[in-house]
Amino acid sequence: MRIICPLCGERGAEEFVYHGDATVRRPHPDSSAETWNAYVHLRDNPAGRHSELWYHAAGCHAWLVVERDVRTHEIFAVTLAQDVALARRPVTA
Amino acid sequence: MSTASETFPREIAAPAAAVSTRPAQPFRLAEAAGVDRKNLLDFTFDGQRYSGHSGDTLASALLASGVRLVGRSFKYHRPRGILSAGPEEPNAIVELRDGARREPNTRATVAELFQGLTATSQNRWPSLRFDVMGVNQFVAPILAAGFYYKTFMWPASFWEKVYEPLIRRAAGLGRASGSHDPDHYEKTTTHCDVLVIGAGPAGLMAALAAVRAGARVVLCEEDFLLGGRLLSERRMIGNRSALEWLREAEAELRAAPECRILRRTSVFGVFDGAYGAVERVGDHLPVPPMFQPRQRLWRIIAKRHVLCAGSLERPLVFGDNDRPGVMLAGAVRTYVNRFGVAPGRRAVVFANNDDAARTVADLAAAGVAVAALVDARAEVTPEISRIAEAAGAKLLAGARITETRGRLALRGAVVTDAAGTRHNFDCDLLAMSGGWSPTVHLTSHHGGKPVWSEAKAAFLPPSHLPPGMAVAGAATGDPLLADCLASGAQAGAEAARLAGFQTSLPAIPETDGESAELQPLWRVRGGKGKAFVDFQNDVAASDVALAQREGFRAVEHLKRYTTLGMATDQGKTSNVNGLALMAEFNERTIAQTGTTTFRPPYTPVSVGVLAGRHRGHEFRPTRLTPTHDWATEQGAVFVETGPWLRAQYFPRPGEADWLVTATREARAVREAVGLCDVSTLGKIDIQGPDAAVLLDRVYANNFASLPIGRVRYGVMLREDGFVMDDGTTARLAGDRFLMTTTTANAVSVSRHLDFCSQWLWPELDVQMISVTEQWAQIAVAGPRSRAVIEGVVDAGFDISNAAFPYMSCAELTICGGLKARLFRISFSGELAYELAVPARYGDALMRRLMEIGKPLGVTPYGIEALGVLRVEKGHPAGNELSGQTTAADIGLGRMMSKTKDFIGKAMAQRAGLTATDRPVLVGIRPWDRAARLRAGAHFLARNVENLAANDEGYVTSVAYSPALGHWIGLGLLQRGTERLGEVVRAYDPVRGGDLEVEIVSPVLVDPTGDRLRG
């Protein structure tokens, strides 16, 4: 599998470390035990397109959000995780 | 009727033995397209000397020498000869070479001959001609489909002692050498615009089209010559011989600057984004050339891929179709035309297609007598009749071969014609053709299923191909040369266009006339003897029928029950015939029956080439500490800790074992001063206005409050509430921290910090980088450590206890201007420092410290002594930070801040993690002080049975304490903090230990910490 790192270009998957689901979000500290349990332990396993976190360990050390079909390994988009995270939450003072 | 006249071929060349000692090659012909007759090579087979030529395969050289019997079949040990001339070979499986280079299970049909090659037949005992296991064929009924499952069922106790050794001896193929492979292998990656797989007529045209468009092309050919079937046939391309056209095409490709031709290279798999290929760099040589690997693994990354893998001929399924001398018709033409070898002296040709006529013509042209052309079709074209007549072969249309004769070699065949009349022919060669199966393996490596074409009687590539792949040539199911040239040119041009090049279709040369009409014949009914479908695994038509009767009707079940297609050849010659029979017995169509899944590798790939350089010491890179050379000079014994080699202990003459040495080293630290390289601990430089905020969120305890110039011990949790790592972090400036991690977690903590700062809290203004390898760090520990440090620190830096107390840090200079960092931290519990300098000065610093410390009794110590010192102080380390312990479990519960959020805080509150009966950190000492403790022993109360139900925890770490004079340990014990003074058992069933131990505080030396503050 080849992943196009937004910073380094197209590289072999062996340079990257897989982390997991990029759709879960860390709960507020005061959230219920169930919410925390879901965040830490529960994952959907879609057969098809998925949004995942990968880390360019043997490259620039950027965390990436990779849009990928987990059946075919086709990759639709790769974005810096920091950009994705900034876009979806307001910057706190 | 019998045509018994033993007419010999007209033009068989005289034996080429100009050298009198060289064995003759009685079956060598005068003409050969691919063999250098001037270059003679010697080789042996089963100890017998033979000769061949460069350009020969082992198979062609054996045939030239008249050797027909080359192996015994897997199950029945039937005599077998060479069936094919390519990678699909199921019978001629041999061991090559001797000694450490001995390689079992290789195919003689692709083994390139070299001077001095030694080859040995397999699966026979005591000899190929007389094999005692050959009796298996007479007990064949019990060895039918599923025999493993039926025969070796009971009694169960027989499995290990009787059945398994029996099966292994009887069914074993070749023997591994048992020695280290003396050769090396390598891996490489290449990028190109167009990858062309196969250099037959289609592949050559595709490569030419792409190269002419300016594309960067990689052309892979499994064979050692380019040309594919062009080498095997006598054809015309553009008014000249196909061989001449081939020479020109090859010359053009060689001259092209952007074309890489990889011969002897099998593309074995289509992976995601890359194709895998093995180049056999040195397989055709006695020893690989200097600085060259035996084989090279290629990872080829191309924009487009053109698959021109050709097709494989199918055998016909008739009684005793496996005698040595029964050969695929296309292989016969290969041996005659390419290798200049007559595979027999008198042939019968049996086919269901127009290709057969070419076999008759080529044999006749080479001077081999053709007794008969047996065409399964009721009607044949006038062209075929003409060719048979010209060759002097009796044409029998609508006929079948129903019987063969011979034992170690074919001696004759019985043909039953349409009217039921039997014709008996003497022959030593039977060329058969059941049609051609496109080599679609690679097309379905991404899950696409090949599609059955009734019209072509073949599985064609799936409509859903791997991304970027196009198929051309015979692999599409169109085997005619004209079509191959056209589809290759078209696919090559299109691939270049899609890769971004301006292209035009190259001119497609004319070819001589041809036809490939076929009428399927899946088996001959009513014949005599076993009709083999899978030669290598001895699966006959009757086995397929039996499997069907016993209910194994799905293709995958059929495969596993009969083992059809499951041998080393993966059913290259047998899969389609097997499916066709299955369809017939199930009264369904082949399309309904389906096909099995093709998975990589296409042909066997050695484990050595997949490992490449990564074996033995080079399995992974070894990281050496900055003081490694110095430690080596000191006679240190090293140990692997993760990827690092660290000094384990520094033995002195006369010291009996590591324990004596480690005890001396630990005592020196307690009584004088010791030096230890601690550079392997992870170091992360964290900078930015929000650095303190980030640390507060990743550590359970507070860091924002840490003053500049101070160090704090921190513990970080995983988000699930368990301890992740621990270490000290120094504040070098308001916005700059230097974090230390354990050696084991250096990489994962760094990744974790990046995760937190980039993904969880992207708004934080903080940057970090690992500086583990940039700094050498040496621990200077013991009551005399300050004197040693004072000896290197430049004037103007006050390191007195008042000015530089415990948990201080400073950036300073040493040894006259060298920048350094000094930390007053202690893992040993003594007055101690860690001194860091740029890594390149680590060796010099260690030597200087040793020199300065000499009058003070300085002693280098390794990680054994380091472990002793930390166990004495009750510091948790790897064995306690097991990923299953909470901060509270290891006595750090109070460090968890109640006033801030941090990673793992919420989940650490879970009931299971806060339960009061969790095993917690305790110290232990043996009741009998002379006894030796062992880590891993489990805690049991004194008066209970030795049952897992009574388990209360286990011993995590032990050490012989020089300070106390006896063994001590750390462990995790249920409600341990309430049980100080209690005596429990450390039960160790693995090593037969059962000791009474007393529960004590984990901190056994200097519990008040006076020494480290001194």
Ligand SMILES: [Zn+2]
């Ligand atoms: Zn990158």
